[in-house]
């Protein structure tokens with residue numbers, strides 16, 4: 001029996017555009033997914049297409065048990081965390097000998113296959129290595145996390161389907177490139193600006209709000225996300241935007257120490273769920289078997 005855990009993530013800037021070679025910034029967060037894999041004579045195809053693909057790609061049959069502190073289908077990277085933890089647990093339990101780099105690459109492959117060919121390496125990379133990461137045209141750079149980076153997540157409790165949202169954007173890219181291309185360029189430019197303004201919270205907040213408006217223009221917004229983003233900005237957050245695929249799921253808000261509680265209350269007043277968390281600098285890791 002082998003148990004591995006991997007962290008979730010907040011997509012800080014650049015989701016969707018990163019699938020088309022633009023830069024993206026994401027950060028691993030504390031809630032984790034735990035996956036236990038064991039040899040078993042009785043193989044039952046897992047319900048999760050991500051887990052099923054992990055077993056298929058490694059050509060292994062075994063049993064799997066998942067415990068998650070992350071809400072699923074919410075933009076916090078639960079599919080990537082499940083994929084990463086499952087691949088590492090299979091590798092360990094069946095002594096396959098793959099390196100961390102190989103398993104990170106395989107995790108990206110699993111996401112791509114499960115999302116009809118459209119997936120950046122962001123979620124799986126962040127889940128594998130932890131910390132804050134800039135992804136740009138396939139290159140990955142670990143960033144020094146800014147000081148006093150105080151965030152609150154708001155979960156709309158509207159579940160979304162990443163593959164569907166990614167397909168919606170692919171459709172727009174194919175059918176209306178004159179509209180979609182400049183939006184992608186602008187998101188890319190915002191992400192690079194954000195990179196240079198990580199310590200300047202006021203400016204970062206403005207960039208978050210602009211990124212959110214462009215995600216709306218791409219068609220991946222949701223009334224519940226807009227409602228929540230407006231509410232936390234009114235409560236004093238520097239900025240707010242969705243995290244991940246959109247169409248539901250979570251927003252993240254950048255706060256000062258002084259207004260964190262007001263932001264949390266504003267999220268609860270919208271019948272949404274606040275999640276107070278911080279960066280997880282550790283990526284996938286082996287857990288003690290219970």
Ligand code: MEV
Pocket residue numbers: 011014015016017018019075077118119120121122123162166243244245
């Ligand atoms: C999903 O967390 C982020 C997307 O950009 C897809 C991806 O990067 O694979 C929507």
